[in-house]
Amino acid sequence: MAVILVVDDEEPIQELLKFNLEKEGYTVLVAGDGPAALTMIEEKHPDLVVLDLMLPGMDGMEICNRLRQNSKYRDLPIIMLTAKGEEIDKVLGLELGADDYLTKPFSPRELLARIRARLRRAKPQTEEAELVRGDLRIDLNRFQVIVRGEAVELTPKEFELLRVLATHSGKVYSRDELLERVWGYEFAGDTRTVDVHVRHLRQKVERDPSNPEYIETLRGIGYRLKE
Structure with missing residues (x-):
C-alpha cells in the first residue's frame, strides 16, 4: 500500500488524517514543518504528500515550489490543505504545482477519495494490466x-x-x-x-x-x- 506524508502543524489534524489513512491501509508519515517535510521526502520517498498551506517558517507554497524545481519530485502527487478559501490562494497553489486543493474544514472521506484518484493517475504503466x-x-x-x-x-x-x-x-x-x-x-x-x-x-x-x-x-x- 502507498506511503502518505501528512505535513501539518496542527496535532488534531495530524491525528485525524493518520487515523483515517491507516484505517484504509496506507502507511502514514507525519511532519510538522517545512524542513522536516523536505527531509522526510528525501529519506522516505512517500507516494503522495498532503500539504498544509499555512506552516511555520516555510509555508506550503514554498515547499511545493521547491519540490517541483527538483526533477526527482516533479511528479510527486501533492494535495494542498488550507484554512483559507480565497480563490487567489487556490490559483497560486495549483500554479506552483499542487495536484489538488482542499479547504479546511474538510471531510476525511472526500480527502481519501482524492488521494485514491491521485494515486491511480500516478501509477506506472508497467503495473498489472x-x-x-x-x-x-x-x-x-x-x-x-x-x-x-x-x-x-x-x-x-x-x-x-x-x-x-x-x-x-x-x-x-x-x-x-x-x-x-x-x-x-x-x-x-x-x-x-x-x-x-x-x-x-x-x-x-x-x-x-x-x-x-x-x-x-x-x-x-x-x-x-x-x-
Whole structure:
C-alpha cells in the first residue's frame, strides 16, 4: 500500500488524517514543518504528500515550489490543505504545482477519495494490466471484461466496481467503502446504489445471479469477490 506524508502543524489534524489513512491501509508519515517535510521526502520517498498551506517558517507554497524545481519530485502527487478559501490562494497553489486543493474544514472521506484518484493517475504503466480470477478476466487497459471466454459489456461504474472487488479478491468491502472507492467524494446518493449495481453486475457475469460464483454477499457487512 502507498506511503502518505501528512505535513501539518496542527496535532488534531495530524491525528485525524493518520487515523483515517491507516484505517484504509496506507502507511502514514507525519511532519510538522517545512524542513522536516523536505527531509522526510528525501529519506522516505512517500507516494503522495498532503500539504498544509499555512506552516511555520516555510509555508506550503514554498515547499511545493521547491519540490517541483527538483526533477526527482516533479511528479510527486501533492494535495494542498488550507484554512483559507480565497480563490487567489487556490490559483497560486495549483500554479506552483499542487495536484489538488482542499479547504479546511474538510471531510476525511472526500480527502481519501482524492488521494485514491491521485494515486491511480500516478501509477506506472508497467503495473498489472489484467486481473484473472478463475473464468473472469478483466483487461484494465482496454476496459474489457471476459467471462468464460465471452466479452460482456459493462457500464463504467460496473467496471470500476468489479475492478475494486477483483483487485483484492477475498477482501470484504462495506457498502460505504464501495461508494467511496467507486463513486468518490462528489457522490450524494446512498448505499442502495451499490446494491443496484451489484445486482446488474451479477446479471452480466454470473451463470445464476441467484447463486453467484463470483460476487458474494456477506449479510449485514458488504460484498467480496470470492477467492
